[in-house]
Amino acid sequence: MAWTTIQTKLPRDKLTSDDFNNQVRGNLAASELEVITNVYSLVGVAGSHSLQSLTYTENSASSTFTTSATSPVAIASPTISVSHAGVFMVWWSCTISITAGEISYVGPQLSGGSVPASIKRTVGTSSALSVTHTGCHLYYDIEESPKTVQLYGWTEAGGGTLTVGQRLLGAIAI
């Protein structure tokens, strides 16, 4: 429901039922007590006099992913869907190893191709020993909501095999 400007009343003004319904009840119907209905949520701003749930969502997978590709390859799971008003934070955490001497990249991509996977938004290693690597990214000016977030993995030169084990993907509009 759109915000209705609340009038300043003067002593001579009569206060009517319409005043209350439109300027008080109508505005309260858009309050945080009415709008925030998801668990794991904080209160955020959707726009001028408009609120949104900042709902945290996460998903995990433990199946092993491997690739030697030198351009991003989708890691089938996990994926998450983020509802937002243009800004959201994504964290991803994976156990990664790669053939010694090669360089690995694991990072998110947003659905619709608006923000593809990029080495600027990756974690990775050049070690053959499994280590947990965690990354985060704050996405701005994302127009479409919701967005699906999915991890992609690839190698620098294709001379070795990237292995991704246990992984967690989490996000919250903020």
Added chain:
Amino acid sequence: MAWTSPNGFRFVDGDPITSAQWNTLFKDNLLASCIGVASTAGRYFTTNGKFELSERQSVRAYKHNAVTIDSEWPTDPPGEDEIGPTVTFEHSGSFLAWYQCRLRRTSGTVGYMNYAPVPEGAGDDYSVYSMAVRTARATYDTASAHMYFTGFEPGITTVTMKYGRNSGDTATGDYGRRKLIVWPL
């Protein structure tokens, strides 16, 4: 707009609501609430004080280029363009920070390389060991860490990522893809 607690106030029949009561208890109070304060999409609410809310904006900064560090922490990378990443934001005394980079200790040296945020005015309050991304590995890794900063004077603060080896070590290190994200509170 200031909030006036409605607790303890009761309307009684025969005593009609006045314009002053409307202005204070309904108009001003609604304007002090979340729906009244909300102005810009992509922000979140925090408390600014007793009966006071603020909209806050998360901030981020990123430096892509690789830099080599051969100094003790806290130091800046060589080249003015490579200083940071740095963010400036408004807060009411505290903030959450997440930071990550790709780093390695150059093989053949000893000790740790650190990457940690330094808020202006923090002084020696924070030990680098308690908050840094740190490595003694010769292979490149991307590592991340976080920190909850408290006890700052409310207002506008700048946080800059700093680099360097532990005091007394001989390590040198390479850093790249350097990121800093802050949620002000």
Added chain:
Amino acid sequence: MATLPGAFSANEVLTAAKLNLYLDYMADLAVASANGPGQFIGINVNTKTPFLSKPKSVYVDKELILHNPTSHSKWEYVGPDIELENKKAVLCFMDARTSSTDGSGAQLTVASMYDDTNQMTMDLMNNSVDNLRGGTFGLYVADREDDKISLLMKVGPNSNFTIAQRRLTIVCLEEW
């Protein structure tokens, strides 16, 4: 539980009873709970009341060397720990400096001190002999009120693991 009062009928007199219902509703808005700076605002969707979410962070510097000479995994709380009080679901961030020698290494996670099977999903693992300080994150959901969480290590068979400089921070996303 806050209930939005009904609308007035056209030309209905603004009775005290109904006006007081509006006052009661507004007394439940988040701004009325704000008691100081630096807190996020959440809504308990079961009771339809606001809660203030102030991050909590604890740190332990001391280095621990965990040695497991057995053929089974060994679990050990290494701290630090946090009392959740009225918090039901918290977004956790944990960082630690770790390294591993021998065997299959170890995993570090967040778990209830009353029930170590109630854990955060993600582990922090370092199978390298070289130290690295980094972190991971995840949602922890308590299955009891007044829960207490801590960093929990699972050290693999015939493994040695070193941990130090560990930090645990929580942001409450749901209250009981």
